[in-house]
Every structure is written in C-alpha cells, then in structure tokens.
Amino acid sequence: TKLILLDSLLQEMKLDLFYILLMASEARSAIRGFHFQDNKIEQRFGDENGHLTFNTGQPVPSQLSFCLWTYVDFDRFGGQVPIIEFFKAGESVDSFIAMLWKLDRINIDGIKSYMLPEFTILKLWCHVCSSIDFELSTKVIYIDGFDAEEIMTRDNDLRDPSYRISNNTQLPMLVRPGHYYFDNKPIIGKLADINVWNRTLSKEELRTFSDCKKVAKVRGSVVNDETKWNITGSLISEEFFDESELVCSKSNRLRNVFLPVLYKAKEDAEKACNFLSSDSLAGNFQDLDEYRKFHMEGSSNPATMAHCLKDNFFPHWISDSAENTTTRIGPWAGPFPNQANKLSTEHPCTKAYLGLEYRKSWGRSSCAETSWSASACAACTIKHTKFDFTNLLMKGLCELTVFDTKFQISNDERGYISFVGEKYTVIEYNPEDLVWNMYNVNNPSVKGYTNASLSSLLRGYHLWTIRNDGCKAEEVYLSLTRCLKDQFTCGDGLCIDVEKRCDSVTDCEDNSDESNCQKVLFDASYQQFIAPPVTNQTLSKLVIQVSADIVDVQEMDEISSIFQVQFYLHFSWYDTRLTFNNLRQDEGLNQLSVEEKLSVWIPNLVFDNTEYKLSTKIDEEASLTVLRRGNPEFADNVDLENSQFYKGSENPISLSRFYNIRFLCQYDLKWYPFDIQNCQMNLVMKGKSGDFATLETKILQFLGKPDQNEYVIETLYMSTSESSGITTLKINVILGRRLMAIVLTTYMPTIILTIISHATNFFKPFFFEASVTVNLTSLLVLVTLFVNLSGSLPPTSYIKNIDVYLIFCMLVPFFEVLLHTYIDYLRNQEESSEEGDSGNSKKKRLINRHGRTMEVIDEDPDNDEEGKWDCSWTSLILRGVGLSAENKMSKVRPLFVKSVSSTPGKDTDAMAEKEEGRSRQRRMIVCRRFALYGVPLVICFFHGLYWIIGMNHNIALMEEVRDKY
DSSP states (O other), X not given: OHHHHHHHHHHHHHHHHHHHHHHHHHHHTOEEEEEEXXXXXXXXXXXXXXXXXXXXXXEOOSEEEEEEEEEESOOOSSSEEEEEEEXXXXXXXXOSEEEEEESSEEEETTTEEEEOSSOOOBTOEEEEEEEEETTTTEEEEEEXXXXXXXXXXXXXXXXXXXXXXXXXXXXXXXXXXXXXXXXXXXXXXXXXXXXXXXXXXXXXXXXXXXXXXXXXXXXXSSBOTTOOOEEOSSSEEEEEEOHHHHSOOTXXXXXXXXXXXXXXXXXXXXXXXXXXXXXXXSOOOSSHHHHHHHHHHHHTOHHHHHHOOBTTBEEEEEEEEHHHIIIIIXXXXXXXXXXXXXXXXXXXXXXXXXXXXXXXXXXXXXXXXXXXXXXXXXXXXXXXXSSSBOOEEEESOOTTOOSOSEEEEEEOTTSSEEEEESSSEEEEEETTTTEEEEEEXXXXXXEEEEOOOGGGTTOSEEEEEEESSSOXXXXXXXXXXXXXXXXXEOTTSOEEEGGGTTSSSOOSTTSGGGSSOOOEEOOTTOOTTSOOOOOOTTOSSEEEEEEEEEEEEEEEEXXXXXXXXXXXXXXXXXXXXXXXXXXXXXXXXXXXXXXXXXXXOOOOEEEXXXXXXXXXXXXXXXXXXXXXXXXXXXXXXXXXXXXXXXXXXXXXXXXXXXXXXXXXXXXXXXXXXXXXXXXXXXXXXXXXXXXXXXXXXXXXXXXXXXXXXXXEEXXXXXXXEEETTEEEEEEEEEEEEOHHHHIIIIIHHHXXXXXXXXXXXXXXXXXXXXXXXXXXXXXXXXXXXXXXXXXXXXXXXXXXXXXHHHHHXXXXXXXXXXXXXXXXXXXXXXXXXXXXHTTOBSEEEEEEETTEEEEEEEOOGGGOOTTXXXXXXXXXXXXXXXXXXXXXXXXXXXXXXXXXXXXXXXXXXXXXHHHHHHHHHHHHHHHXXXXXXXXXXXXXXXXXXXXXXXXXXXXXXXXXHHHHO
16 A cells, blocks of 8 residues: 555656646746736826837838737727838837837738738737838738738738838838837737848748747847847836747637536537637646646636536536547546546546646546536637637627627636627626626626526627717617528527528527518618619619419400419519518528518509409408529628528519419300300509509410310410500410310201211102101201200300301201102102003002002092092091091091093194103102212311311411411
C-alpha cells in the first residue's frame, strides 16, 4: 500500500514539474505589447486615454513597412478601429498613413481599401503587415499570412500614396499605434509586437512575418521590441503577452462560454448550446491540456460558482460519451470515482466536476437525471476566427434604433452570459433584479430590459421595454437569434430551414413553425373593393387570366336548349399592392385563410348565358392560392422573424372553384345529323368592374370522357370578344354526333323499309293487292318514324337535313303504290281487250284470296240475270263487310264494269283498238322496267348524294374549327 501511495505521489510531482517547466518556457516567449482600456464615458477621447507615440528621429522614408498584432475588446465608436498611424513631427495636418479596421474592410486611409468577406476582429488576435512604396505607388497588406488581395471581395484604389508625403519630408516621422487622427478615436483592446521598417518587405517576408501560426522573430529597423515608447494617459499600459495567446492555434480558434444554468438532461444542455452554435456543447478534448484549460476557466467563473454548486463541486455536461472517451480523451480517461475505464450502458454520458483537482474531475453519468439534485450546468465551445464565428442578430428593432443588431456572446466579468454588439451595445443579465438589460455605452439613457429568465438565455421571442431609442413603441417583442436569413427561428431559439415554415409539418419542438402562418401582408392603404392598379404602362386594364378544367358534360337537351357542365374555373391576377410571405413551392400550401379571402380584392364574373345570370362565388368551397413565381426578398432586422417576402407584382393570386351549371345553348339542327354544335360558356366582368379589368384566355383542359350519350366532344377552345369596352370570354365546347346510333335507329329501318317497298315490284300480278298493302304499310311505318323523330327534336322554322331524307323515303312507297296501280290498270285494260276480241261478254280475273286463287266474273248489269253475279267484285266486297246476297241491294249499290261479253260497238275501229293495245303494252313495259331498275337507281343516287353532302359538310365544319382555334 505504501509503495502504491508513493508511486501516485511521484506521478503527481512529475506532472507538477512538467507544468512549472511549461510555464517557465512560456514566460521566456512573452511578447511585448500594450493594453488600451475603455474610458467608459460617452466621449471618444478623454485625458485618461492618452497616446502611445514614438518619435523616430528620422525623416519620412520613401519606403515604409510595418507589422503588428491587434486585439479588439470593444468597438464603441462608430464601426472602425484604429491600428496604427504615421505623421510628421510639428505638423498639425492629417497623418500621411493611417490603417484601420472597419466593419467590412481593412483600410489605409485615403489610399487603399480591401473589402473582405464577413469577418470579425472582436476578442481575437490578428497579425497585420503592410508595405508601401511612395515612389512606385505600391501598397500591399497581408493578414495572418494571406495577401489581402487573395481573400478580398473587391478593392478600391483611392489615391496615390505619394501625395500624402509631398511636403516637409525632412521632418521627423512619428509613429502612433491605436489612434485615428480624424476623430481622435482610440482603440479599445491590445497591440503587440510592433515593428516598423524603412524599406519594403518582399511578399515572402510579408507572408512569413504575418503568419498567425507562430510569432516571427523579427526586428524592425525603425521600431521593434526595444523601442522606448512615450505613453500619456492612464488607460494605456505596457503588458507582455504569452505567445500561445496570440497564435491562431486550435485552442485560440475556439471559445468556451459557460452557461450558469442547470439542466436535468444532456439533451437540454445540447439544445442550449445549439442556440449559440451547432453541436457546440463543450467536450471532445484531444488531450489533458485542453481539458485543464476548460477546467480552469470554468472553476474561475463566478456565475458558475453561484448557480452550479452541487456537493462542493460544480458538475457540467460535456459532449464526450463513454463510448469514445478512451479513444478521444486518451490521458484523462481514467475512472472517477472508482469506475472502470470501459463502456457503461447505464452511464453512457460524461460530466466534468469543476472545483475538484482537474486530474480527477470527470466521471460517467446517465444522460437524463431523474431529479434536479443530480442536474448539471453546461458550457459551449464555439468557433471564433476572423471568418468563422458566431453572430447573433437582434430582430424586431425599428430602423431608427441606436442599438446594435449584431452581437457576439461571451461571459462578462461576473461570469454571466453577455452579448456584446459590434459597436456600442451590451446586453447583460442582472442577477439582483432578475432582468436582462440592454444599453448603449455611449448613451446610457438609451436602454431596454426584459423579464426573461436566466435559463432562457434570451432564446426565442421576448417582450422588451425600450427607452429613448427613437422608436415609437416602448413595448416590443424582440428576438436574438443566430439563424441565417434563409432560416426560421423557433420559439426555443433553434433554427430550421425557412422553407419548412408553414409546410403543415411540425419541425420546431414548440410547434412555432406552424403558427401565425399568415400569407398576405396588407398595406395600410389597401382597399378591398378597388381593383389593383396596372403597373404595365402598355396596358389600360388589369389582366385576369382565365383557365378551366371541364370535368364532365352531364346533360345536353336540344328541346330545352340547355347543356349542363361540371367544371373547375381558375382565375389568376396580380395585385401589386400586396406582399406575401411563407410561400412554398407546393402551391397547395399557399392557400389563404378564410379571413384573408374576405380581405383581398377578387374579380366577380357573371355566367352571361345562364337563365338567371349566375355569378362566380367566394365561399368555403373556393380556393384562393398564391402562386410562387418570383424570387424572394429576405427580411431585414426590422422584422421580428426571418421571412421570405414575395412581391404581389411577381406572384399571382389564383382563385379556383368547382361549378355545376346549366348553360343556354342554341342548337343548330339544319344539318342534323351531320351537324356540329358549338355550346358556349360566356363569362363577363360583373357590373362596372369591367371598366378596370379585362379577361384573357390561358389554359383549357377536358378531364372527362369524350363520348357523351349521342354526342362526342370533338374539341374545346377559349376565345374573347369585346363590345362597348367590355370583354366577354367564351369557352366553346364543340359537339359532334354519334352517327352510328342514328344509323341504327333511323337510317337502317328506313333503308330496310325502302328495300321491302321496292321488293313488291317483283311480286306477280296475281299479288297486286299484297303489293299495295306492303307499300301502304311501309308508308305508315315511315310516317310514324318521321313523326317520332320530329317530336324528339325541337321545332324549327327551317327544314332539317333528316326531314329531307325521311320525306324522300316516304315518297318511295307512295310512288310504288301509284306505279303498281297504274301498271295494274294497264294490265286490266289489256285483258279486257283480249276478252272482247274473243266474244266473251264477261270479264274474268284471277285474284289471291287468303292464299287461294279465285276467278272473279264481273257482268254488265243490263244483261244480268238473277243470282248470276254472286262471285263478282261487289259480292266479294259485300261479303267482306258481312252482308248476304239477300240484302245486298238494300244496303249497297254495286259498281259494275262494262262486261267483256257485251256486244262491241259497231262504230269501234278495230285497228285503233289494236294500236291502243300495243301502246298499253309499251307503257306497261316502260313502267315495269322503271319499277325494276329506275326506282332503285334513284334511291341509290339519292342516298349516295345525301351521305356525300352530309359527311363533307361535317368534315368541313371540323376542319374550320381546328384551323381557326
């Protein structure tokens, strides 16, 4: 046991000796410099500020070079910090060389200016070297080993440096670091290792001398570390700085900020640090020396001692877990207290216990404690280099504010979180009053305070009371955030992409990204009932673009002259008076709320060809959306939150709504069924609004099926017309008929009936009565078809194409009846003539009687004997009506044809009769041939001509529509 204790003691002695030797080595590498303290008064320069001056005793050289380290504590006087200036002894004129840091550049006053990317010089050592040749008019600046021309965004050559030394060049040159002649402004900070040469330095020398990774052992020929400076004023003191403090080592590129706030879970501590910088919870130490520095800073922090005390030590969450402690920490991964150096699933996190001996001040812990008694504070390690640093923005102050809007975070003298502005504003926590104070160090009457808790660290949005800031509002919400302009600040201070703002997905833990999703920003002069002004000088009216999506054509009633359409109607227009924010690429997320819909100007259109002049509606079914088309403009610091603003002149408003409306349509049936119908949906601006706005066609789509009952939707197009200064927009629906249905229901039956009618020409003369009956029946069916078809169409004052066809078809059986009758008449005359020649006084005729052949004898009534004509035509007719032979004479007077057997007239010329017989035969042959061949030719010719004309007309109409639209 004694040996173990002795060995432990020797190990501690070796480590103590190592650090003693290290401190001695650091002391030998101390760098001479000067500390310029703040006078903490409103005036820029007071007697206590004094000057740091050296009279070189040499005239102004033709070549001048200088190098020095700069460290700025605070810039409270106007955004520029003096570095060094050179002037002539005994002259009251301006210095001939003056170098300054400015907010966005490094500047040789009046000669050269280098614009730099966003950078900082606060709380940071920078090494600057410059070389000027007055005769050759050359000037070069190196910053931390880099040529300013390599890192600048642009430069600005002001004047030739030679003009600054044109007179009295023999006067001794004076060197005055940390002062600017123009407004007597001193630096608040430190300067070290000042060297001046009366020659130019090569670029290689400038690069080597200005290298920030080490302090170059150089000695200026005019000014060096042995120069005896003349110091006036009590606020300038000579100091020696450790070389390790100046160089841009890893430890100097990082800054530990201690949060005197207890957190039960490591996750909460990480969120607090993420407010300052991403993944910045202190830890991940590479060696024991890094941890020692962290331990010493935390143990000397008064606020940590006051708020983090737990059982005589001060626990802090650190980012190293048990899993990587042995691999990353290395030398300090030993157990505490009495824990094995291995991964622990029960205690995967690590705490540092400040206040204990640093080599035994860490240990494993669970990542979320169950009680506040086991909670721990936190520290954040943030990057702090010239071009990689954390800037916090104060958003919500007015444009006239005298407060700074950019801040850097640090611990103040009491160890509390402090936010230091880029110029003259400081935000500090007052533990006595439990408030955060913001004040202007140059004007103490300009101040503000908020009752936010210490644990808030001013994350998120807080109500501030502002005094004497030049802004009207005394109570105002402000936000201190590190979020970039394209990021949104959550209520807990964390940042998300601004595109995730109001996207219907919660990304902030407090849901603040989905609250207050207002899309429209109204100008104070906005009037809802006045149409937006026209910005394009070439237009006299506001243009409203109209688009439509036809979903379905539900009803087409030719008799009632209507057609019913289901459709979506879209309007889009620009309102230059509006500004939009929170717009997303997904236009479905850009819908306006009910309140916004009722507050913006919306065009009101009338469906002009409806029975009751219906108009467009703005109700809960209407969707009002902003279409993101233009590029955003980002919010400035006046706005409380980071937003993307979109101009109303670049991003149109779109109104969409579903309608199911019956429109009036005048069907033109002159060419039915080869007609093309153009049914329209007419829209006009309502009332006097047409004087200020006009309609313009955009996109028309048909989303339904083209086949609509007996119609087919051939095409759709939009057109506009203007009358009396009012624009009418017409949505034209071109309808063609389905001919197949009409062919099957109209043309095919009529053709069949015509063929049947014509087929009677092939009946034997014996079936004359059947032929007549068939034709009359066909005629009756055709008339019925004609009447039904006419009843299904609206009555018109003109003859329709289908009427011509049906009338022709009705004429066919009618003509056939006449033709058959005439042929039968000729045949009867021929038979009578033949019987007369044979001396037979009776006319005999064979007829079809219910499928039986019967011979009918017709006698002359003058030679009639009683009961001789029972089989005559009269007898048959009487029998057909139910009369007997006994009462035939009392009810019907029969008609007789002169008997064939009667004695021929003695005055009849036999030759004339024969010639007449031959004439009858010729006429009968002609009629028969015409019936067999002429009639079908006429029918076929008519049908061919009818269909050719009809189809050509239909095709011509379609081509006209397509060519025109």
